Amino acid sequence: MFEAAAETMPREKLAALQLRRLRATLRNAYENVPLHRTRMQQRGIRPADVRSLADLARLAFTQKSDLRDHYPFGMFARPREQLSRLHASSGTTGKPTVVGYTRRDLATWAGLMARSLACGGVRPGDLVHNALGYGLFTGGLGFHYGIERLGATVVPISGGSTERQVALIRDFGARALCCTPSYALVIAEVAEKEGVDLRNSSLEVGLFGAEPWSEQMRAEIEQRLGLQAIDNYGLSEILGPGVAVECPEQDGLHGWEDHFIFEVLDPDTGRPVREGQPGELVVTTLTKEALPMIRYRTRDITRVSTARCACGRTHLRLQRVTGRNDDMLIIRGVNVFPSQIEAALLGLPGIAPHYQIVVERHGPLDHLTVDVETLTAIGSAAEAKLSQSVQHHIKSLIGVTTDVRVLAPGAIPRSQGKAVRVRDLRTKAAG
Ligand code: DLL
Numbered sequence: 001m002f003e004a005a006a007e008t009m010p011r012e013k014l015a016a017l018q019l020r021r022l023r024a025t026l027r028n029a030y031e032n033v034p035l036h037r038t039r040m041q042q043r044g045i046r047p048a049d050v051r052s053l054a055d056l057a058r059l060a061f062t063q064k065s066d067l068r069d070h071y072p073f074g075m076f077a078r079p080r081e082q083l084s085r086l087h088a089s090s091g092t093t094g095k096p097t098v099v100g101y102t103r104r105d106l107a108t109w110a111g112l113m114a115r116s117l118a119c120g121g122v123r124p125g126d127l128v129h130n131a132l133g134y135g136l137f138t139g140g141l142g143f144h145y146g147i148e149r150l151g152a153t154v155v156p157i158s159g160g161s162t163e164r165q166v167a168l169i170r171d172f173g174a175r176a177l178c179c180t181p182s183y184a185l186v187i188a189e190v191a192e193k194e195g196v197d198l199r200n201s202s203l204e205v206g207l208f209g210a211e212p213w214s215e216q217m218r219a220e221i222e223q224r225l226g227l228q229a230i231d232n233y234g235l236s237e238i239l240g241p242g243v244a245v246e247c248p249e250q251d252g253l254h255g256w257e258d259h260f261i262f263e264v265l266d267p268d269t270g271r272p273v274r275e276g277q278p279g280e281l282v283v284t285t286l287t288k289e290a291l292p293m294i295r296y297r298t299r300d301i302t303r304v305s306t307a308r309c310a311c312g313r314t315h316l317r318l319q320r321v322t323g324r325n326d327d328m329l330i331i332r333g334v335n336v337f338p339s340q341i342e343a344a345l346l347g348l349p350g351i352a353p354h355y356q357i358v359v360e361r362h363g364p365l366d367h368l369t370v371d372v373e374t375l376t377a378i379g380s381a382a383e384a385k386l387s388q389s390v391q392h393h394i395k396s397l398i399g400v401t402t403d404v405r406v407l408a409p410g411a412i413p414r415s416q417g418k419a420v421r422v423r424d425l426r427t428k429a430a431g
Contacts (some may be wrong), residue, residue, distance in 0.1 A: 002118040002150065005312045006198050006258050011306065012258050014314065019053055021286035022261065023313035025049055026059075029292045032077035035066060036294060051209045056261065056284065061270070061295045064097060067237065072098040078290045086180070087135045089236045099138075099236045100290045106145065110243040112256055113146020115216075117247050119313070120230035121205040121253060124151030129169050131187070132210070133156040138240025139210050143178045146242065159183060159416030162190040166198070172203040180291075181213035181221060181229070182419035185353055188224040191413075199226030207232050209241060211418045212323045212339045216346035220353050231320055237296055238283050244318050249310050253316025259287045262316060263295070264304050278303050280325060281318065293329040299325040311361055327422065329359060331366050332399045341370060344397045347391060350374055354412040359424045366426065368402040370394065374410050384417070408427045 001007045010016070025040040026047035029036035039060040040046065047056070066075065071078055072095075084103045101109065110345070122128060128147045134140035140158055147154040157165055157171060165187055169177065177184065184206060191198045193360070203225055210230040221229045232244035244253035253364050255262045264279040265272055273279040281298045285291075303319045323337035330336070338357055346353050352373040360367045361374060372390060374383070383406040390404040 001114040001313070007115065007119070007254075007257065011182055011314055011337055015053060017258055018261055018286060018349060021258075022053070022056065022284065023047055023050055025284070025286055025288070026107070026293045026294070027420040028077050028289065029294055033075055033292070035070060035075065036062075036292070044394075053261070054253045054354065056263075056295065057272075060061055061282065061297050062293055063297050064299075066235065067097045067099075068095050071095045073100070074302040076100050077292055078102055083290055085141075085319060086136075086238055087138045087141075087240065089138075092135075093299075096136075097237060099240075102289045105291075108259070109142060109239055109242060110145040110149040110241065112259060113142055114150040115256070116232060116245040117143075117146055117150050117152070117207065119247050119311075119353070120207045120232065120246050121228060122150065122152060127155065127172055129155045129157060129172070129174035131157055131159055131163040131165055131177065131183060132241075137417065138236045138415070139180075139233070142240040142242060143207075147178075150356055155374060162416075163194060166191045166194055166196050167200065168200060169203065170196055175202055175204050175225065177203055177206040177225070179206075179208065180210045180415070180417055180419065181208040181217055182211060182354075182415050183417065184208055184221045184225060184229070185217075188221070188412045192224070199224065201226065203227045207245070208235055211323055212327075212337070214322075214339050214346065216343045217353065220346055232319055233300075233318065235298060235300075237291075238285060238293055238298075239288070243283070246271040247309065247311040247313060251309070252305060252311050252319055254309070255304070255318050256425070257315045259283055262304060262318070264302065267299075275301055276305060276383070278322075281321070301325060301328075326422050329357075329366065329368065329422070331368055332401075334398070334400045336368075336398060336400055337338050340398050341394065341402075342421070344394050344402075345370070345372060345390070348380070348393065350376075350386060351390065352409065352412075354414065356412055356420070357422045359426055361426045368397055368400060370402050371405045371412060372405055373407050373409055376410060390402050417425060 083100040088098045131137035188237040230246045232245040234241040261284040263282040267280040281300045285293045300321045306316045356371045358369040387404045387406045
């Protein structure tokens with residue numbers, strides 16, 4: 001463990017630390033961010049009134065729209081001159097979300113990333129191939145400084161030029177790979193095409209995240225790259241990567257509770273669900289200077305468990321994030337996450353693990369077309385037959401009727417970062 005005392009802290013001590021840090025965070029937010037001060041005043045709460053962790057429920061939520069409404073720097077608790085770095089996420093609509101870090105925030109982040117890498121099985125002295133995007137995205141630089149902090153060697157390759165990535169993984173002898181799960185499969189695919197056997201390479205562990213992925217996708221990646229695939233979760237508004245990560249038990253992601261408070265709420269009522277029940281993850285930061293976040297609604301759906309983990313860490317575990325509230329499709333009354341379609345598709349014989357879902361409006365009803373790809377060219381008669389059987393398989397597993405389009409090998413666009421899984425044509429048609 002990178003920080004054994006913190007990672008194995010008894011839960012009562014952890015709770016006491018959280019309360020102390022929560023009060024300091026609220027003071028920082030109240031004194032330095034007009035939006036947080038106004039919201040606390042509206043509720044008649046001052047930071048000193050928060051005397052227990054249960055009092056957190058009295059505070060207002062923060063949402064992505066708050067960051068947009070105060071674009072670019074209005075949510076910062078420090079003057080811009082005191083920030084060492086900015087990151088931003090582009091988002092699909094409107095203005096980007098801008099986040100900022102003081103020098104101390106960057107040190108905290110590097111420490112949490114080093115802790116997360118070690119938790120996932122990366123060791124000091126390892127060579128780590130970092131294929132997450134460098135730039136405004138938090139993935140590349142977030143991992144970069146964590147890898148250095150851990151005492152490992154970073155190869156800052158970023159995404160793209162996959163042939164070169166394959167050659168460098170082989171030539172430099174990387175033990176660990178960091179990228180999105182969808183890009184891990186692109187690397188596997190290109191290696192196979194080039195005749196490079198990564199299964200028997202130096203790779204032993206991969207940290208994959210930044211997008212939802214399924215257990216089936218994990219199995220595929222582990223088998224094709226010959227490594228242990230570890231899930232890691234984070235979001236820019238809260239930190240970037242380094243919020244939660246699996247240990248080698250691969251049974252949930254340890255959320256670092258000495259730096260964050262995790263709540264799981266019913267997205268409709270805003271009330272907590274029982275432990276183990278699915279709901280929206282809401283996160284409060286405890287150590288951020290520049291951008292303290294109070295009860296940030298992530299829109300991500302997960303469940304938590306505080307049961308003790310075999311690895312000895314005491315921090316709660318988030319179940320793999322299956323998707324975002326706003327990515328959920330409602331097809332004739334059935335709620336569907338793209339990751340469920342992924343789980344149904346992966347492992348089907350003859351089908352490549354690349355897919356795209358097209359949503360259209362047919363009259364009053366939403367309609368799904370799932371584009372899949374064959375591993376080899378098979379001819380139209382076989383394609384028609386395959387389409388039928390995939391359609392049947394999805395229907396029997398998830399209960400939704402879809403059209404399945406079987407495309408030629410390589411027809412589905414490959415991503416270097418976050419894969420675009422859903423093409424939603426509904427709004428266009430309505431407009
Ligand atoms: O994706 C930070 C990150 C970088 C995490 C690299 C892990 C590795 P954003 O671009 O702000 O930050 O996107 C955050 O991506 O709210 C989730 O919806 C989704 N997401 C991130 N990690 C996972 C994961 C980075 N492991 C948004 N599983 C989040 C499922 C994930 N979804």
